[in-house]
Amino acid sequence: MTLEEVAKLAGVSSATVSRVINNYPHVRNNVRQRVLEVIEETGYQPNIAARSLASNRTNVIGLVIPNSVSNFFTDPYFPRLTEGISHTCNENDYVLSLFIFNSQEIERKLFPRVTRPGLVDGIIIQSTGLNDETISYVIEGNIPFIVAGRPMNTPLASFVDVDNVSGAYKATSHLIQLGRKRIATITGALDTSVGIDRLQGYRQAINNHAFAIDEALIEEGNFTELGSYYATKRLLPLNPDAIFVASDTMAIGVMRALREENISVPKDIAIVGFDDLPPAINAVPPLTTVRQPIYRFGFKLVETLLDVIKNGPEPPRRIIFETELVIRESCGMRSPVVS
Amino acid sequence: MTLEEVAKLAGVSSATVSRVINNYPHVRNNVRQRVLEVIEETGYQPNIAARSLASNRTNVIGLVIPNSVSNFFTDPYFPRLTEGISHTCNENDYVLSLFIFNSQEIERKLFPRVTRPGLVDGIIIQSTGLNDETISYVIEGNIPFIVAGRPMNTPLASFVDVDNVSGAYKATSHLIQLGRKRIATITGALDTSVGIDRLQGYRQAINNHAFAIDEALIEEGNFTELGSYYATKRLLPLNPDAIFVASDTMAIGVMRALREENISVPKDIAIVGFDDLPPAINAVPPLTTVRQPIYRFGFKLVETLLDVIKNGPEPPRRIIFETELVIRESCGMRSPVVS
DNA sequence: TTGAAAGCGATACCAT
DNA sequence: ATGGTATCGCTTTCAA
Numbered sequence: 001m002t003l004e005e006v007a008k009l010a011g012v013s014s015a016t017v018s019r020v021i022n023n024y025p026h027v028r029n030n031v032r033q034r035v036l037e038v039i040e041e042t043g044y045q046p047n048i049a050a051r052s053l054a055s056n057r058t059n060v061i062g063l064v065i066p067n068s069v070s071n072f073f074t075d076p077y078f079p080r081l082t083e084g085i086s087h088t089c090n091e092n093d094y095v096l097s098l099f100i101f102n103s104q105e106i107e108r109k110l111f112p113r114v115t116r117p118g119l120v121d122g123i124i125i126q127s128t129g130l131n132d133e134t135i136s137y138v139i140e141g142n143i144p145f146i147v148a149g150r151p152m153n154t155p156l157a158s159f160v161d162v163d164n165v166s167g168a169y170k171a172t173s174h175l176i177q178l179g180r181k182r183i184a185t186i187t188g189a190l191d192t193s194v195g196i197d198r199l200q201g202y203r204q205a206i207n208n209h210a211f212a213i214d215e216a217l218i219e220e221g222n223f224t225e226l227g228s229y230y231a232t233k234r235l236l237p238l239n240p241d242a243i244f245v246a247s248d249t250m251a252i253g254v255m256r257a258l259r260e261e262n263i264s265v266p267k268d269i270a271i272v273g274f275d276d277l278p279p280a281i282n283a284v285p286p287l288t289t290v291r292q293p294i295y296r297f298g299f300k301l302v303e304t305l306l307d308v309i310k311n312g313p314e315p316p317r318r319i320i321f322e323t324e325l326v327i328r329e330s331c332g333m334r335s336p337v338v339s
Numbered sequence: 340m341t342l343e344e345v346a347k348l349a350g351v352s353s354a355t356v357s358r359v360i361n362n363y364p365h366v367r368n369n370v371r372q373r374v375l376e377v378i379e380e381t382g383y384q385p386n387i388a389a390r391s392l393a394s395n396r397t398n399v400i401g402l403v404i405p406n407s408v409s410n411f412f413t414d415p416y417f418p419r420l421t422e423g424i425s426h427t428c429n430e431n432d433y434v435l436s437l438f439i440f441n442s443q444e445i446e447r448k449l450f451p452r453v454t455r456p457g458l459v460d461g462i463i464i465q466s467t468g469l470n471d472e473t474i475s476y477v478i479e480g481n482i483p484f485i486v487a488g489r490p491m492n493t494p495l496a497s498f499v500d501v502d503n504v505s506g507a508y509k510a511t512s513h514l515i516q517l518g519r520k521r522i523a524t525i526t527g528a529l530d531t532s533v534g535i536d537r538l539q540g541y542r543q544a545i546n547n548h549a550f551a552i553d554e555a556l557i558e559e560g561n562f563t564e565l566g567s568y569y570a571t572k573r574l575l576p577l578n579p580d581a582i583f584v585a586s587d588t589m590a591i592g593v594m595r596a597l598r599e600e601n602i603s604v605p606k607d608i609a610i611v612g613f614d615d616l617p618p619a620i621n622a623v624p625p626l627t628t629v630r631q632p633i634y635r636f637g638f639k640l641v642e643t644l645l646d647v648i649k650n651g652p653e654p655p656r657r658i659i660f661e662t663e664l665v666i667r668e669s670c671g672m673r674s675p676v677v678s
Numbered sequence: 679t680t681g682a683a684a685g686c687g688a689t690a691c692c693a694t
Numbered sequence: 695a696t697g698g699t700a701t702c703g704c705t706t707t708c709a710a
Contacts, residue, residue, distance in 0.1 A: 002703055013681045026679055049457030050703035052388035053686045073418040083412050086439040090449055097436045100425040110429055118388030225621050256623055282564050284595055341687055352697045365695050389687035392702045
């Protein structure tokens, strides 16, 4: 069943059918009705490939996960983000294609295919921070794109991010205000902007409250539960009384390590995480954390990308979401209301 | 840059360039070389939409998550599965499109779009068990498809599944052999084939070992951590000494509930989970569980779907993976080797 | 408001 | 082994 056949059945030209399908204004109402009836009866569906070829738009956007994003499958952050992206695509009648590059080899080989003409209208690329060779691929590909997370070394790129610095600042300041003195941090991977920014927020908070920063209390994590578990073990001999952990997933690992050593949270060590994903609520004790609007983040990525596709890359869009400290029990201060 | 232009630059016809690109045999070697050089120099990339239209193949497969799959964003099972699917698509030069339907309303509205001609060559659809109206949509769509998980009420569909019955049987039998007498189970959602099959395996094991089944010891869960947390609270008054939990994610919720009540695992209550995902290893104590080959599962889904696309739906393919009991500490029997 | 017709950029058949 | 060309099914001018 093609446009042509529908046109014939409705007794109009294929151009008119096309107009009806695409909701063009200047079609007489009874003609529109007749065409819609035929479409209904025949179950006609337009051929997407033909439409793409003729219109030079695919109505597909790609989500690219570079191989350097190591925690795509272990951190619930990404499924949640993907949900927001997918939902927003649906609402805009776009299709989402997923490009996950498991290794640098695959990435090198396959990346050029992502930017082939007639495949996608634009792409969302997960930021990886330093060494972002992926972003240079995209730029070469000469295709509209937007970065999820602050890209480094790429001043002209549009991106959506949360204010990781201020989020980490809030978390750390909170621990300071509760009277903690030896506040450690387990960072994210420090070759990512997220990891770097959250560490910077920690440093600023410590500095602003006139403590000296003890570099030994800074342990690099890698956004995994296991990594932070070991990082905690390394920290314990230094007797911290609080830890700001750069993700909820990592905070779970911290709590596991502390439980093994019979160290009480929050009495002996207070914990604040980052993300506010389900593991935070389900932790024992429930985790105080920095909430970021992940779903809206995904929504905004798509919305902004569609804007870039439509109106061009200039000027670069820079969208930064604020975060919110969610106080539960792991920081030692009971929340005034149950959250 | 188009085929035509490449042809002109190489001094051959567009048909020949097409042959070179698609690795046809009968092209003289020096001609092939010349064309490849021009492609290299110009950075030519074929237009996917045009190719799809002309060849009537898109080289795209769709992954459909019906709205009834409620745990897509909370269970690490799905990211892992998606990884396997994505990787296998990459290897076969296919693109993966993701269709997540968050609500029945969206699903009804959007499903017909998935099967529009020229969009995908075939789809993988996550099974939801009973009331699989989604699968009937696919069948109506008249497009090659394969079901992830055993479909119910759809005898003719090809599918890939794991042997959930025998997996649950192994888990429950293990608890019996360890001398547990009051073995409860927290099931998956019982409107899914996974939930039903794992419960059946539990029943068979109890029956075969000449216990009577105590229906009160069967609590329905919904594959979420929180759901099993509450299910556990409901079970405790019945004094079970073991629980077979139908997923690792749910087992985490069980352990949380037990910890709150100061009930020791495995001393007071032994636990066996299902899946063998990272949370199982990271649990305290490490979780005995039924391992299923999730990544290979994804691989096989794609491989089989490509076979269906190529060779037609008949006869229906039925692929069932075996499972393996992984003994850790939550069942009360120390593993002979550290795993 | 509608129709005719020229593309869009490949593939694949038919010749040679 | 190579070229010519019809064709895929739609969109989008242009003219009426």
